[in-house]
Amino acid sequence: MSKQTFQIAVLSGDGIGPEVTQQxxxxxxxxxxxxxxxxxxxxxxxxxxxEYLKNGDxxxxxxxxxxxxxxxxxxxxxxxxxxRWPDGREMTPQIDLRERLDLYNGLRPIYLYAAxxxxxxxxxxxxxxxxxxxxxxxxxxxxxxxxxxxxxxxxRDIMLITRKGSLRIFRAxxxxxxxxxxxxxxxxxxxxxxxxxxxxxxxxEIAAEYPEVETEVVYVDAAALFLVQxxxxxxxxxxxNMFGDILSDLAAGLVGGMGMAPSGDIGEDCAVFQPSHGTxxxxxxxxxxxxxxxxxxxxxxxxWLDHPSAKEAGVKLDSAVKKALADPAVRTGDVGGSxxxxxxxxxxxxxx
Numbered sequence: 001m002s003k004q005t006f007q008i009a010v011l012s013g014d015g016i017g018p019e020v021t022q023q024x025x026x027x028x029x030x031x032x033x034x035x036x037x038x039x040x041x042x043x044x045x046x047x048x049x050x051e052y053l054k055n056g057d058x059x060x061x062x063x064x065x066x067x068x069x070x071x072x073x074x075x076x077x078x079x080x081x082x083x084r085w086p087d088g089r090e091m092t093p094q095i096d097l098r099e100r101l102d103l104y105n106g107l108r109p110i111y112l113y114a115a116x117x118x119x120x121x122x123x124x125x126x127x128x129x130x131x132x133x134x135x136x137x138x139x140x141x142x143x144x145x146x147x148x149x150x151x152x153x154x155x156r157d158i159m160l161i162t163r164k165g166s167l168r169i170f171r172a173x174x175x176x177x178x179x180x181x182x183x184x185x186x187x188x189x190x191x192x193x194x195x196x197x198x199x200x201x202x203x204x205e206i207a208a209e210y211p212e213v214e215t216e217v218v219y220v221d222a223a224a225l226f227l228v229q230x231x232x233x234x235x236x237x238x239x240x241n242m243f244g245d246i247l248s249d250l251a252a253g254l255v256g257g258m259g260m261a262p263s264g265d266i267g268e269d270c271a272v273f274q275p276s277h278g279t280x281x282x283x284x285x286x287x288x289x290x291x292x293x294x295x296x297x298x299x300x301x302x303x304w305l306d307h308p309s310a311k312e313a314g315v316k317l318d319s320a321v322k323k324a325l326a327d328p329a330v331r332t333g334d335v336g337g338s339x340x341x342x343x344x345x346x347x348x349x350x351x352x
Contacts, residue, residue, distance in 0.1 A: 002037065003036065003037055003038065003039055004037065004038050004039070004307055005038075005039045005040075005041050006038065006039070006040055006041065006071040006072070006305055006307075006310065007041050007043065007069070007070045007071050008040055008041065008042050008043070008070060008071060008072055008073070008074060008301070009043055009045050009066050009067045009070040009072075009073045009074070010025060010042050010043065010044045010045065010073075010074050011045050011047045011048070011063075011067070011073060011074070011075040011076065011078075012044065012076040013047060013048040013050075013075060013076040013077050013078045013079075013279065014048040014049045014050055014076075014077060014078055014079060014080050014279045014281075014284075015077055015080065015278070015279025015280050015281045015284040016076075016077060016277075016279060016280045016281075016283060016284050016289035016341075017048070017075075017076025017077035017078070017279060018076060019284075019285070019287065019289050019291070019341050020076055020077070020275060020289050020290070020291040020293070020294040020295075020341065021074065021075075021076035021294060022345075023291035023294065023295060023341060023342070023344070023345035024074060024291060024294040024295045024297065024298040025042060025074070025298070026345060026349070027295050027298060027317055027320075027345060027348055027349060027352065028040065028074070028295075028298040028299075028301070028302060028313075028317065029042075030349055030352055031299075031302065031313040031314070031316050031317040031320075031352060032302070032309075032310070032313045034313075035309040035310075035312070035313060037307075037309050038307055038309045038310050038313070043066060043070070045063045045066050045067070046060075046063065047059055047060075047063050047075075047078065047093050048078040048079065048080075048091065048093060049078070049079050049080040049083035049091045049279075050080075051063075052083060052091055053083060058078070058079075058091040058093045058096075059093035059096050059097070064097070064100065067097060067101070067270070067272070068101060068270065070270075071305060072270070072271050072272075072273065072301050072304060072305060073097070073270070073271070073272040073273065074272075074273055074274070074294075074297065074298055074301055075094060075097075075272050075273065075274035076274065076275070076294060077274070077275065077277060077278055077279040077280070078091065078092065078093050078094045078279065079091045079092055079093075079094075079278065079279055080279055080281055081281070087148070089144075094265075094272070094274065095141065095144075097265070097272055098136045098137060098265050098272070099136075099137055101267055101270045101272070102137060102267045102268070103136055103137070103265035103266055103267040103270065103271065103272060104135060104136050104137045104165065104168060104169060104172075104266075104267060105133065105135075105136065105168075105169060105172045105264075105265070105266040105267070106132075106133065106134035106135070106136040106241075106244060106263065106264070106265050106266075107131055107132075107133060107134075107176070107263060107264045107265075107266060107300070108131060108132040108133075108134060108244070108248040108251070108261065108262075108263045108276060109130075109131045109261075109262060109263075109296070109300070110128065110129070110130050110131065110132065110231075110251040110252065110254065110255055110261065111126070111128065111129050111255060111260075112124075112125060112126065112127060112128035112129070112254070112255045112256075113125055113255070113256070113260070113321075113322065113325040113326070114325060114326070114328055116328055116336070117255055117256035117260065117331075117335055117336075118254055118255055118256065119253065119254070120228070120231075120254060123231070123232060125326070127232050128231045128232055128254055128255055130231070130234040130235055130236065130237060130251075131176060131180070131235075131236055131237070132237045132238075132239070132244055132247060132248050132251060133169065133172060133173040133176060133236060133237065133238040133239075133244075134238075134239060134240075134241060134243075134244025134245065134248065135165060135166070135169040135238075135239070135240055135241050135244065136241060136265055137165065137241075138160045138161060138162060138165045138240075138241060139159055139160065139161065139240040139241030139242050139243075140157055140158075140159045140240070140241060140242035141241045141242060142158065142159070142160035142241075143156075143157055143158040143160065144157070146158075159193065159195045159240070159242075160195070161195040161196070161198050161199050161240070163198070163202055166198070166199055166202035166203070167202055167205075167206065169238060170202060170203050170206040170207075170238060171206055172266075173236050173238035174206060174207070174209070174210045174213055174236075176236050177210070177213050177235060177236045178210070178212075178213065180235050180236060181235040182212060182213045182214060182235070183213065183214040183215070183216075183234075183235035183236065184207070184210075184213055184214070184215050184216075184235070184236045184237075184238060185215070185216050185217070185218055185223075185234055185235075185236065185237045185238070186199075186200065186203045186215070186216070186217045186218070186238055186239070187218055187219075187220050187223045187237055187238070187239035187240075187243055187247065188200050188203075188217065188218075188219065188220065188239065188240065188243075189219055189220050189221075189243075190217075190219070191219060196240070199240065200217060203215075203217070203238070220239070220243045220247070223237070223239075223243075223247060224246075224247065224250060227247065227250055227251055227254065228250075228254075231251075231254050248261065248263075248276055249276070252276055256334075256335045257290075257334050257335060258275070258276050258277035258278075258293065259275070259277060259289070259290025259291075259292055259293050259332065259334045259335065260290070260292050260293055260296075260335065261275065261276040261277070261293050262274075262275060262276065262293045262294070262295075262296035262297040262299075262300055263275065263276045263293075263297060263300075264297065264300045264301070264304065266304065271301070271304055273297040273298065273300050273301040273304075274294070274297055275293030275294045275296075275297055276293060277290075277293060287340045287341045287342060288332065288333055288340065288341065289332070289341050290332040290333075290334050290335065290341070290344065291332075291341050291344055291345055292321060292325070292332075292344065292348075295317070295321060295345070295348060296318065296321055298317065299314045299315075299317040299318040299321070300314065301314070302314030302317065303315065303318075316352065317348075317352060320348050320349075320351040320352035321348055321351075323351040324344075324347045324348045324350070324351045327347075330344070330347045331344075332344050
């Protein structure tokens, strides 16, 4: 039997990144171990605020080349509040990767594993189950590196919406819906912003290509309300870059917080998978961080790889997380439990 080897770049990053990435790598490797026709070749790459402090560049060309040439990238967490560019912005090499690799399709799955994890308390396991599809390369982030008025009397951020970018993110969203419950919700601000009018026009064009998919359109402010009032009604939410960034955190709060929220940034030929949380420097190095989001991101990575055994390994890892979290005692401190980062990894490994 011939064996396919997948090159995986591992960017542990800053703060709690190395701790949660270590558990994800351990679980990802264990999930693949029973399959004799696949192998993972993992290459650790130094990227982030600490790399900037050492060498003056948070995303060196050599590191970027490894990411570009790999089959997929597993990323822990990047940036530190105290390490900033001269203009005051934090280091965000993860955003640089999205833009330079054209990873336009940001997937943010939201799933409730137990009623106790949600501040809403009225939903049972699995009743909150949707995915946010975030356009990753345009929107309000598009002008973030543009020169600004050096007198500091004025600053502008420009929202960029293109037909090309809208077409591809909407097709990605509808394709997701076809694999799920066949409903897509567009979140925009088309009552105020001309850019959002175009966004909605393109959405309606693509919706016509998927007559079997139910659609609704919701303004972003109303979407924040409905996520709290009726989260169970959503299946696939598609939206602009900044709106997706904000709503992803709100949605994560519905199911236990950022430690329970994985993500994938996907392009045509490359993808980066990472937890939605930040570096949490206040607990870094203390073995307290929740690794679930990173482990689930690793499961997404495996399911994205173009090989049936890798996809099966990813499904098994995702199922192991569900099985482990069915026990309300299997929780780290951020979700009301007492397990360490390592102990949480152990619990999921046992189920795997």
